[in-house]
Amino acid sequence: MAVTMNDVARAAGVSLKTVSNVLNDYEFIRPATKKRVQDAIAELGYEANLTARSLRSGKTRMLGLVLSDLSAPYYAELASRLMKAASRRGYRVLVEQSDAAGEVELNALQGPFRQLTDGLLFTPLVIDADTIAARLGKKPLVLLGEHILDPRFDLVTMKNGEAAAALTAHLLAGGRRRIAVIGAHPDESAGSAGLRLNGYRKALDEAGVPFDPALIAPCDWRRDNGAAAVAGLLDGGVEFDAVFGLNDVLALGAMHELLIRGVHVPRDVAVAGFDDIDEARFASPSLTTVSPGMEEIAERSIGLLIDRIEGREAEGQAAHIEAGFQLEVRESAPQVS
Amino acid sequence: MAVTMNDVARAAGVSLKTVSNVLNDYEFIRPATKKRVQDAIAELGYEANLTARSLRSGKTRMLGLVLSDLSAPYYAELASRLMKAASRRGYRVLVEQSDAAGEVELNALQGPFRQLTDGLLFTPLVIDADTIAARLGKKPLVLLGEHILDPRFDLVTMKNGEAAAALTAHLLAGGRRRIAVIGAHPDESAGSAGLRLNGYRKALDEAGVPFDPALIAPCDWRRDNGAAAVAGLLDGGVEFDAVFGLNDVLALGAMHELLIRGVHVPRDVAVAGFDDIDEARFASPSLTTVSPGMEEIAERSIGLLIDRIEGREAEGQAAHIEAGFQLEVRESAPQVS
DNA sequence: CTGAAAGCGCTTACAG
DNA sequence: CTGAAAGCGCTTACAG
Numbered sequence: 242m243a244v245t246m247n248d249v250a251r252a253a254g255v256s257l258k259t260v261s262n263v264l265n266d267y268e269f270i271r272p273a274t275k276k277r278v279q280d281a282i283a284e285l286g287y288e289a290n291l292t293a294r295s296l297r298s299g300k301t302r303m304l305g306l307v308l309s310d311l312s313a314p315y316y317a318e319l320a321s322r323l324m325k326a327a328s329r330r331g332y333r334v335l336v337e338q339s340d341a342a343g344e345v346e347l348n349a350l351q352g353p354f355r356q357l358t359d360g361l362l363f364t365p366l367v368i369d370a371d372t373i374a375a376r377l378g379k380k381p382l383v384l385l386g387e388h389i390l391d392p393r394f395d396l397v398t399m400k401n402g403e404a405a406a407a408l409t410a411h412l413l414a415g416g417r418r419r420i421a422v423i424g425a426h427p428d429e430s431a432g433s434a435g436l437r438l439n440g441y442r443k444a445l446d447e448a449g450v451p452f453d454p455a456l457i458a459p460c461d462w463r464r465d466n467g468a469a470a471v472a473g474l475l476d477g478g479v480e481f482d483a484v485f486g487l488n489d490v491l492a493l494g495a496m497h498e499l500l501i502r503g504v505h506v507p508r509d510v511a512v513a514g515f516d517d518i519d520e521a522r523f524a525s526p527s528l529t530t531v532s533p534g535m536e537e538i539a540e541r542s543i544g545l546l547i548d549r550i551e552g553r554e555a556e557g558q559a560a561h562i563e564a565g566f567q568l569e570v571r572e573s574a575p576q577v578s
Numbered sequence: 579m580a581v582t583m584n585d586v587a588r589a590a591g592v593s594l595k596t597v598s599n600v601l602n603d604y605e606f607i608r609p610a611t612k613k614r615v616q617d618a619i620a621e622l623g624y625e626a627n628l629t630a631r632s633l634r635s636g637k638t639r640m641l642g643l644v645l646s647d648l649s650a651p652y653y654a655e656l657a658s659r660l661m662k663a664a665s666r667r668g669y670r671v672l673v674e675q676s677d678a679a680g681e682v683e684l685n686a687l688q689g690p691f692r693q694l695t696d697g698l699l700f701t702p703l704v705i706d707a708d709t710i711a712a713r714l715g716k717k718p719l720v721l722l723g724e725h726i727l728d729p730r731f732d733l734v735t736m737k738n739g740e741a742a743a744a745l746t747a748h749l750l751a752g753g754r755r756r757i758a759v760i761g762a763h764p765d766e767s768a769g770s771a772g773l774r775l776n777g778y779r780k781a782l783d784e785a786g787v788p789f790d791p792a793l794i795a796p797c798d799w800r801r802d803n804g805a806a807a808v809a810g811l812l813d814g815g816v817e818f819d820a821v822f823g824l825n826d827v828l829a830l831g832a833m834h835e836l837l838i839r840g841v842h843v844p845r846d847v848a849v850a851g852f853d854d855i856d857e858a859r860f861a862s863p864s865l866t867t868v869s870p871g872m873e874e875i876a877e878r879s880i881g882l883l884i885d886r887i888e889g890r891e892a893e894g895q896a897a898h899i900e901a902g903f904q905l906e907v908r909e910s911a912p913q914v915s
Numbered sequence: 916c917t918g919a920a921a922g923c924g925c926t927t928a929c930a931g
Numbered sequence: 932c933t934g935a936a937a938g939c940g941c942t943t944a945c946a947g
Contacts, residue, residue, distance in 0.1 A: 245940055256918045261942065269916055291693050292632045293940035296923050301629070303672075310658060312856070317654035321647060324675060333694075335672055338661060356628050357670075464860050493860060500862040519649070523801050523830055525837040525862055582924060593934045598926065606932050630924035633939050 244287045253281040264289060303333045304546060305358035307349045308385075309341045309366055313463075314490060314518040319385075322539035323362065330547055332359075343367035350376045360546045365389055381549035383542050388432045390561070395549070397542035397562045399533035401433055404566040405440025406447075408513055408531050409485065412574060413448045417483035417511055420445075421456045423470045423495050424487035434462075437487050437515060455479050462487070467494025475502060482510055483574065489514035489521050489530055496524065496573060511574035526572035534564030581624045590618035601626060640670045641883060642695035644686045645722075646678045646703055650800075651827060651855040656722075659876035660699065667884055669696075680704035687713045697883045702726055718886035720879050725769045727898070732886070734879035734899045736870035738770055741903040742777025743784075745850055745868050746822065749911060750785045754820035754848055757782075760807045760832050761824035762796045771799075774824050774852060792816050799824070804831025812839060819847055820911065826851035826858050826867055833861065833910060848911035863909035871901030 250260045255278060262270055263278040281287070295301045304327055308316045324334045337354055339345040346368045348354060355361065360381040365373065370391040373382070383395040390396060412420050422441055426434035438457070445452050456479065458470040467486055471494075474481060484499070486492025492514030499506055506512050506526055514521060517532035541562050548554040570576055587597045592615060599607055600615040618624070632638045641664055645653045661671045674691055676682040683705045685691060692698065697718040702710065707728040710719075720732040727733060749757050759778055763771035775794070782789050793816065795807040804823055808831075811818060821836070823829025829851030836843055843849050843863055851858060854869035878899050885891040907913055 243940090247940080257941085258919085258943090259917060262917080265942085267916095271916065274916080288690070288693070290633075290940050291690055292629060292638070293923090294942075295629045296627075296633050296925085297940080297942045299923080311648075311661065312655045312658035314651065314654070314857075317651070318649040321649035321675065324648065324673065333672065333691075335670065336661065338658065352625070353628055356625070464856060468860065493857075497860045497862050497864070519801060520651075520830075520857060523805065523834045525834050527834070580924090584924080594925085595927090595935085596933060599933080602926085604932095608932065611932085627924050630939090631926075633941085634924080634926045636939080 243290070244285045245290070246287070248285055249278065249281045249287050252285060253277045300359050300550075301357055302331060303335050303358045304543070305337060305349065305354055305361040305363075306334050307337045307339055307346065307354075307361065308364045309339050311336060311338055314520060315488065315516045318518060319535055319539060322536060323543055326539045326543040327547075330543065332543075332547060334362075339366065341366045347372070347376065350382075351378060355380065360550045362542055362546060370394070381546055383546045383549070385538070385542055386433060387436055388429075390431055392559055395545055395560045397538055397545065397564070399538065399564050400566050401436035402440040402443070404531040404533065404568075405437035405485075405487075405515065406444040407440075407566075407568055408515070408529075409441045409444035410448070411529070411568060411570065412483045412485065412511055412513060413444065413450060415483075415511060415574060415577060418450055419453070419456060419481040420483040420485055421458060421471075421474055421479070421481040422485050422487065423458045423460065423467050424462055424491045425457045425459045427459050434487050441485060456481055460491075462491060464490040464494040467491035468498040469494075471495040471498040475504075484510060484512045486512070486514045489516040489518045489528060492528055492530070492573075493520065493524055496526075496528070507572065507574055513574045517569050521569070522571070524573070529571045529574035530569050532567045532569050534566055537564040580627070581622045582627070583624070585622055586615065586618045586624050589622060590614045637696050637887075638694055639668060640672050640695045641880070642674060642686065642691055642698040642700075643671050644674045644676055644683065644691075644698065645701045646676050648673060648675055651857060652825065652853045655855060656872055656876060659873060660880055663876045663880040664884075667880065669880075669884060671699075676703065678703045684709070684713065687719075688715060692717060697887045699879055699883060707731070718883055720883045720886070722875070722879055723770060724773055725766075727768055729896055732882055732897045734875055734882065734897075734901070736875065736901050737903050738773035738870075739777040739780070741868040741870060741905075742774035742822075742824075742852070743781040744777075744903075744905055745852070745866075746778045746781035747785070748866070748905060748907065749820045749822065749848055749850060750781065750787060752820075752848060752911060752914060755787055756790070756793060756818040757820040757822055758793045758795060758808075758811055758816070758818040759822050759824065760795045760797065760804050761799055761828045762794050764796050771824050778822060793818060797828075799828060801827040801831040804828035805835040806831075808832040808835040812841075821847060821849045823849070823851045826853040826855045826865060829865055829867070829910075830857065830861055833863075833865070844909065844911055850911045854906050858906070859908070861910070866908045866911035867906050869904045869906050871903055874901040 246260045250257050327334050337349050364385045365388050370389045387398045425438050429435050460466040460470045484495045486495050492512050496512045514528050514530040517530045521528040521530050583597045587594050664671050674686050701722045702725050707726045724735045762775050766772050797803040797807045821832045823832050829849050833849045851865050851867040854867045858865040858867050
């Protein structure tokens with residue numbers, strides 16, 4: 242059916258190997274030979290069969306990306322950037338949504354998904370370091386996020402603690418003293434939720450403001466959870482003058498609930514988030530938040546993974562990369578409030 | 579290295595073909611034989627090599643999805659649902675972001691991307707029907723959206739015109755008479771923008787309200803465009819009592835700009851959008867919009883494409899499917915305003 | 916610099 | 932119901 246290397250070889254009057262050499266940019270080919278092959282390729286409209294190449298070489302030039310849900314704005318924006326970064330380097334990204342299901346995470350580590358990709362970018366939400374290590378296999382893996390900080394694995398992450406502390410300090414500087422935290426995950430300390438909560442506590446300590454557990458609302462990280470959590474605090478009679486949503490959609494959900502109930506933002510309650518998704522800038526009021534260096538995270542995690550795949554990175558030592566962050570002060574929690 | 583079918587055949591004491599029969603659920607296998615093969619598979623931990631299977635069968639069980647930008651909320655939510663629908667049927671989705679570049683769209687149609695997938699879900703933004711037809715090849719293609727309505731191609735779309743008319747009628751019923759439209763694309767009539775604008779005009783006609791070109795603001799479909807367009811209208815002294823953003827992010831950007839400038843929504847100006855992205859429900863005020871049946875679109879487009887791939891759908895006649903829509907009336911443009 | 920041959924791991928007619 | 936053989940289209944040692 243399709244034009245094969247054999248057809249090209251015949252048309253150019255050379256052997257298969259010579260065609261392969263031209264395709265793979267082998268150095269030592271006589272210019273005349275090379276030209277003849279290239280002409281034949283152009284004339285016949287030959288395109289290399291990627292599947293055959295993969296079968297023989299064992300490489301697919303695809304990277305796997307495992308995350309919980311592509312429709313969450315933070316992940317959508319991250320995935321988009323990761324795909325562009327990969328594309329610039331000649332790779333594609335195949336996405337797997339885990340829905341935070343352990344079974345899916347496991348399968349991504351060793352099933353067909355692994356087979357289809359040369360390396361994995363993985364945001365583990367359920368399974369732990371030992372489980373990963375046990376199923377890992379030999380293909381490279383780079384962890385994204387901070388659910389697992391382990392010397393065995395490469396990790397690209399953000400300054401969760403520092404950034405949360407800076408944001409909390411900003412709220413305190415604005416005169417806020419009772420800062421509710423939405424989206425805590427009590428069972429977990431190494432995850433983003435835990436690290437951000439730690440940063441919050443650290444900032445309180447440094448300012449000499451007592452920590453009040455009543456202000457900490459545990460919940461999942463979707464928009465509606467943020468609204469429900471604030472409703473819970475208000476209905477429970479908890480007093481607060483600021484809300485720190487551990488991510489932006491939580492903060493936006495919380496802000497919506499406050500406004501519905503006639504609580505003025507930021508006068509009565511300041512609101513801040515984490516992620517700086519596109520929407521944060523255009524919310525009403527616009528959302529004060531942390532920009533966690535998403536572009537840097539995308540660029541460096543793709544770079545690291547491909548370096549591992551192509552063997553450019555020394556083995557044995559795992560890399561732990563932290564992107565820089567920046568405070569984005571906007572209307573929902575202005576400088577002086 | 580890895581366990582192959584040969585290893586399984588040897589362990590089970592059968593031929594390659596028998597193992598293949600078991601793997602492919604061939605009906606007529608003696609139960610005892612089948613069991614022996616399955617035991618061998620389990621014991622050896624055999625996993626089929628998908629690349630080899632693809633090379634031989636010519637199928638990858640991957641679907642291609644071409645869209646402009648995965649980080650746009652509508653596309654992110656759609657992609658997430660498409661991937662889940664495909665997964666239920668045993669397929670994966672490989673995404674290509676075109677950034678509305680014609681070159682990328684062309685390559686998706688015939689280059690390596692096409693090779694890697696058994697069929698394509700395509701949202702063409704730049705190239706036209708004849709270009710698509712010329713490069714199509716024999717693999718199935720389903721168009722998504724309405725940039726091209728052509729008897730040669732399968733299409734799954736939404737009721738753009740009807741829904742826009744219904745939304746406009748709702749604004750008119752609320753007493754609005756000067757409804758600005760944000761996001762028109764003057765050069766295009768078959769696209770979503772053109773169809774929605776037509777629906778708007780039709781609703782005006784039916785209500786006997788004159789059409790005023792000064793109210794139509796052309797721009798791209800990003801959040802910041804919506805804000806800029808409203809700013810332009812206000813600065814230009816155009817009077818209006820409602821804004822119809824041709825998609826939700828435009829409406830949300832517009833609403834942000836109105837609120838910044840002290841224009842009350844919905845009292846002074848009602849705002850409505852199109853798409854019903856997750857964020858619409860949680861905006862402040864929450865956004866009145868059209869829910870275009872995204873789940874139905876995802877389910878039916880994946881179903882149609884896979885039917886074509888697997889030859890279950892009669893050839894020769896293109897299917898044109900329109901999902902149903904629903905008006906979501908919320909605070910930004912309530913029933914009586 | 917180039918060629919002839921083997922083989923990646925499957926599926927698919929073809930026999931029986 | 933099952934087996935022996937060919938072949939999908941490449942890359943990769945191995946020669947020369």
